[in-house]
Amino acid sequence: MSTPPPAKMTVAAPVPPAASPPPAQARPLEGILWMLLTMFLFTTMDSVGKELQQRHEVVQVVWARYFFHVLLLAIVMHRHLPGMMRTRAPVLQVTRSALLLVTTLLFYMGLRSLQVAEASSIMFLTPLIVTALAVPLLGEKVGWRRWASILVGFVGALIIVRPGSGALGIAALFVMAGATSNALYHITTRKVSLVDSPWTTLAHTGTVGVVVTTCAVPFFWTEPSAGDWALFVLMGAIGVTSQFALIRALTVAGASTVAPFSYSTLIWATMWGYLLFGDLPDAQTLTGALIIVASGLYVYHRERVRTGR
Incomplete structure (x- = not known):
């Protein structure tokens, strides 16, 4: 939640299609395996975060993560x-890091009340929002097919959220807001990738988060056990391992090959939700998630058609 490396570090969201070509000596199978590992690690981290929120405030959990x-x-x-740490775009790097902090806080606030699979499914909106925001922010042209797919994806989100039913409530709105800030994070990542290396971007990724949460965490602190x-x-x-895996995936195969496999998040989220919390997504959540995934994959397909890859 993520094209040029490093992508979304805190939440298990899909990686939107990238504009960069694959490497000269691409190894697609290896890249796919790295991406599957990345999504597994992202979802594992989020599940650990949800477990910790049963005893600690969101700010303390996010502080520890950063x-x-x-x-x-x-x-x-x-x-x-x-x-x-040397960057040619300090303002962009700080903005990107701040957007990641906002995304993390919003996602974890929603995750406190939602199943891991529910929150992850709503975060699948990220690539669709990226496509929609690419028009005003990146000057890209989006045809009617992709606009239609974006609208269908939001219908899928409404199926999950069930507005008016009170089923998921404000927690779902937190995650939807997180998907929007995550999309802005990805767009900023695209921009900064034009001037800085992936490793520079990785080094700056958590800077704002660690500074802000370190200042705030004393007001929310509860003494942790050894466990x-x-x-x-x-x-x-x-977090560190997942970023290494993501960079490897995008290095050996390129984002255009591995991006669709970011949707494996739903598999890992369902698995951890059941093993750790005894949760299984209901039929409406799965239906909405599949609609969003199908919409995202179609947007990805149209992106490849548009770029000729």
Whole structure:
């Protein structure tokens, strides 16, 4: 939730089609496997976050996710970090990092009350919103077929959210808002990829999040148990590993090959929801999710037709 690397780091959302061509010596199968691993890790991290929210406030969980991610990245990449932090687009990098923080907070606020599969399904709107916002923000032209597909995708979201029924309530609205901020995050990622390397972008990804949440977390702090400290560190470790997996996927195969496999999120979200919380998505959630996935895949297909790939 994600084209040029690194993409969405905190929530398990699909990766929109990229504008960059695949590498000269593409290895599609390897790239697909890396993308499947990426989506598995993203959803695992979100599931751990939902588990921690049963005992800690959202701000503390998000702080842990950012703090240990940045800490572990600094430890692993300490020799290269000064060079990675040099950017030719500081305003864009800060904006992108801030959008990621907003996305994370909104998603986790919704995830507190929703099933993992429900929240992940709503986040599937991200590529459709990216396509819609690409018109005013990137100056791209979107034909009637893609507009129709976007509208169908939003119908799928309404099937999941069930407005007026009170089934999912304000939690679903938080996640829908998160999908919108996530789309803006992806668009900013596209722009910054034109001037900075993926590794520079990776180094800046959590900067705003770790600063803001470190300032805020004392007001929301509850003492973690030893097991919760381990889960906090695990979230950071998964964050670093998932970003490495995503960069590998986009390096060996290119986004145009691996993007559709980001929808495997629904499989992992359903699995973790059942194993950790005893939740299974109902028929309406699955129906809406499949409609959104089909719409996203059609938008992806039209993107390939438009670019001739």
